[in-house]
Amino acid sequence: MAVKFVKYINLICRSIHSKTTTNNPAQAENGSCIYLDANNYDGTVSYYFEVVALNTSGSNETTNLYKGTSIPSTIITSPAITIQANTTSFEFFRSAAVTIDNNYKLKGVGISATGSASDVQIKSARLVIVQSDASAITDTETQIELGDYEANYTWGDGATSDQPLTYPKYWYYDSSKFDGTVTFEAHCTYFNNDNKAKCTVTIQLQKDDGSFSNWTDVTTIVNASSTAGFVFARQSTDFSASMTSGRNYRLALTTTNYKYGDITIYNAKIVVKQTDASELTKTETVLTLLNSDSATTGLQDCDGYYDADEWDGVTVNIYPEHDASGSGSNTKLQEDTDGAPSDVSNSSITGANRQRGATALSITDNEDIDTYIVTA
Numbered sequence: 082m083a084v085k086f087v088k089y090i091n092l093i094c095r096s097i098h099s100k101t102t103t104n105n106p107a108q109a110e111n112g113s114c115i116y117l118d119a120n121n122y123d124g125t126v127s128y129y130f131e132v133v134a135l136n137t138s139g140s141n142e143t144t145n146l147y148k149g150t151s152i153p154s155t156i157i158t159s160p161a162i163t164i165q166a167n168t169t170s171f172e173f174f175r176s177a178a179v180t181i182d183n184n185y186k187l188k189g190v191g192i193s194a195t196g197s198a199s200d201v202q203i204k205s206a207r208l209v210i211v212q213s214d215a216s217a218i219t220d221t222e223t224q225i226e227l228g229d230y231e232a233n234y235t236w237g238d239g240a241t242s243d244q245p246l247t248y249p250k251y252w253y254y255d256s257s258k259f260d261g262t263v264t265f266e267a268h269c270t271y272f273n274n275d276n277k278a279k280c281t282v283t284i285q286l287q288k289d290d291g292s293f294s295n296w297t298d299v300t301t302i303v304n305a306s307s308t309a310g311f312v313f314a315r316q317s318t319d320f321s322a323s324m325t326s327g328r329n330y331r332l333a334l335t336t337t338n339y340k341y342g343d344i345t346i347y348n349a350k351i352v353v354k355q356t357d358a359s360e361l362t363k364t365e366t367v368l369t370l371l372n373s374d375s376a377t378t379g380l381q382d383c384d385g386y387y388d389a390d391e392w393d394g395v396t397v398n399i400y401p402e403h404d405a406s407g408s409g410s411n412t413k414l415q416e417d418t419d420g421a422p423s424d425v426s427n428s429s430i431t432g433a434n435r436q437r438g439a440t441a442l443s444i445t446d447n448e449d450i451d452t453y454i455v456t457a
Contacts, residue, residue, distance in 0.1 A: 095230035112347030113189035124214035153189035228349030243333035248374035256326035261357030275342025
């Protein structure tokens with residue numbers, strides 16, 4: 082039986098903008114960096130990138146994917162996304178299919194130079210991976226965003242335990258949602274502004290006891306590193322033996338000698354890899370619809386898009402989740418039905434930390450979906 086499904090990889094955890102004299106590439110200036118190994122996806126695989134962007138100039142402007150080996154600094158010229166002139170409010174755009182050069186595993190998003198600074202702003206960006214096969218998928222990968230853009234911070238300098246991000250993202254691991262042979266790795270993109278090589282950072286993946294308490298280290302992504310500048314860190318050694326189903330996972334850090342510098346976190350991922358000799362029948366994907374903390378109520382302009390044609394031969398169950406700091410925080414999803422946003426039934430969630438809706442959602446085909454904050 083034919084099978085088809087989608088994976089998403091979040092590219093940025095903040096808004097980025099254009100510059101006037103040079104392109105704004107996907108490196109230290111905007112922190113866009115993910116690790117993509119095409120060998121982890123089998124079948125017929127199509128890649129696209131999506132942005133939610135505006136363009137206040139009178140000329141059409143472009144945004145492109147970038148590639149690299151240590152930083153994603155080489156532009157992938159085609160396809161580009163053209164953001165039409167005078168697009169003065171944020172709009173959703175998807176590229177044509179992208180040809181992936183697997184010799185350059187790091188990918189990011191950048192913006193071409195514009196006449197005035199910040200003519201183009203990108204609020205959300207992601208890579209979209211559509212897998213299909215006439216009979217079965219045997220290899221896939223899920224990347225879940227655990228990072229946030231948090232600048233010039235010194236987490237727990239001199240503390241005896243790792244400290245979470247100020248606005249953490251969580252992932253709840255349920256082993257029943259994955260089959261085949263399952264392995265894990267973890268990634269983090271950050272910037273160390275100490276050029277004296279004295280400020281160090283340690284970055285850990287942590288799990289809780291099932292109730293957001295008693296956090297313990299699972300694996301070390303960065304171990305007391307003093308490497309200055311833009312760093313993409315990958316912990317590629319499988320740590321499945323340390324993963325526990327029914328627990329929440331987060332990022333945590335410590336720094337030393339912060340008087341010499343500080344750390345900016347751009348993003349972080351926990352990566353779930355699946356393989357089976359005959360067929361995978363269960364997997365999970367995460368579509369991030371709000372990539373950074375927000376205290377602004379209303380629609381957030383971090384749209385995603387649902388196309389039922391990208392799912393075939395599988396049972397799809399869609400649930401809303403949010404991460405929040407307050408017990409009264411309330412969010413919901415809205416879909417744009419011909420320019421008049423309407424609530425997605427059963428998508429309202431209230432509460433602190435990670436909350437998941439109890440009822441599977443029915444999403445209208447070929448519609449943008451966005452987060453609506455009712456109470457921050």
